[in-house]
Amino acid sequence: MALGVGTMFLGAASNSAGGFGFGVLIGFVVLIADAWFGLAQGVKRLHDVDKSGWFILLGLIPLINIILGLYMLFADGTVGPNPYGADPKNRMPYQAQPSSVNVTVNVAREEVKVEKPVEAAPAVEEEKAE
Secondary structure: HHHHHHHHHHHHOOOOOOOHHHHHHHHHHHHHHHHHHHHHHEEEEEHHOOOOHHHHHHHHOOOHHHHHHHHHHHHHOOOOEOOOOOOOOOOOOOOOOOOOOOOOOOOOOOOOOOOOOOOOOOOOOOOOOO
């Protein structure tokens, strides 16, 4: 946005062939393009955190715009897809783990009675090259 405003004033101040009107025209075009790009990126970021793009209008309220800007800067995006599209970081959604896992450790190295022994994996025979 500063580029558009700066171009308007610098173009208007210079004594170029186009004069005042050409500098203002270029500055105005750059200003509109910059505002459009900023709004698009803000809406994309809000969609990433699973909020509606209309929240960008909170940026028009003084002091609230600072809080919104900090939130958009530091908030982590939604993990996995949301209603606005896929996760740009390609992260998988959280999978619930079993509530408990029972593990028995034989510290005394005593012989353990196993009701059903585990079968050994079949040995893979390597082919010998002659």
